């Protein structure tokens with residue numbers, strides 16, 4: 001039998017009886033959940049339920065994006081205000097063993113969930129910048145997706161992967177590898193994806209749900225974003241801006257920003273790209289305007305996670321994000337300086353790659 005994650009599988013098998021005995025598990029994802037986050041949450045929730053855990057609930061600070069809703073039809077996924085601070089809710093965080101998935105650190109789930117679960121039971125993740133924060137950490141930065149790690153463990157242990165579970169985990173791998181294009185794509189990704197297809201994942205259906213159901217508003221948002229693109233650092237850095245009010249103006253939503261930054265990165269000669277967003281926070285989160293940036297690099301030697309870390313953010317070598325409380329002009333100037341510094345540093349090192357340091 002294939003063994004994808006021998007160490008993790010053994011550890012996971014040892015924890016299963018504990019989770020079963022506890023009876024209640026909360027699977028916590030990150031803010032603005034993506035395909036890997038929802039895929040990992042749904043996949044893990046279904047496998048734990050099938051393995052005899054009485055109650056499994058997935059929790060997110062933000063809503064499940066429309067294009068991922070095909071994964072959650074049969075799984076309980078709650079949005080933070082539905083259960084935290086809601087007097088009608090009978091949800092008590094203390095009753096649950098929390099498993100964080102796809103979160104580079106405990107804060108990535110949002111302050112409300114972080115406060116509700118100060119001591120996570122376990123976490124499963126693949127972010128390079130993850131310092132480890134749970135009692136039981138399943139952390140592997142050499143994996144392309146959290147869903148890849150979970151699928152590998154389930155396959156190793158022969159745990160039941162039904163059609164819905166396979167769909168969810170396959171979606172996580174497809175989205176985090178950029179449809180099997182990013183440098184993180186390995187033979188293991190394909191081997192695991194193949195096993196998931198054998199268990200009912202449908203690549204054509206997933207491709208349709210993810211990429212063939214755009215709204216006109218999303219394309220209008222893309223149009224607005226493309227108009228703002230600017231090349232800096234001799235054409236090696238490209239960034240674009242979404243001002244507050246843009247979603248109303250274009251008939252789009254926050255979740256439509258996903259993937260826009262890839263257009264900036266796709267320009268020949270660009271090494272680092274950024275999408276900067278002036279975001280009005282939801283009222284239940286205290287309101288106010290924040291600057292958010294998504295950073296992408298073509299090559300992991302550019303370590304955009306390190307640029308993000310300067311602003312308190314984090315992520316992967318090729319994909320990272322951050323939030324800052326600053327005004328637009330000051331923030332853009334600071335970001336530009338940080339990117340220029342990183343480009344110069346890589347150039348000074350002759351673009352030398354250190355395999356330990358640069359793996360996505």
Ligand SMILES: [Mn+2]
Pocket residue numbers: 036037102126144145146176
């Ligand atoms: Mn991920």
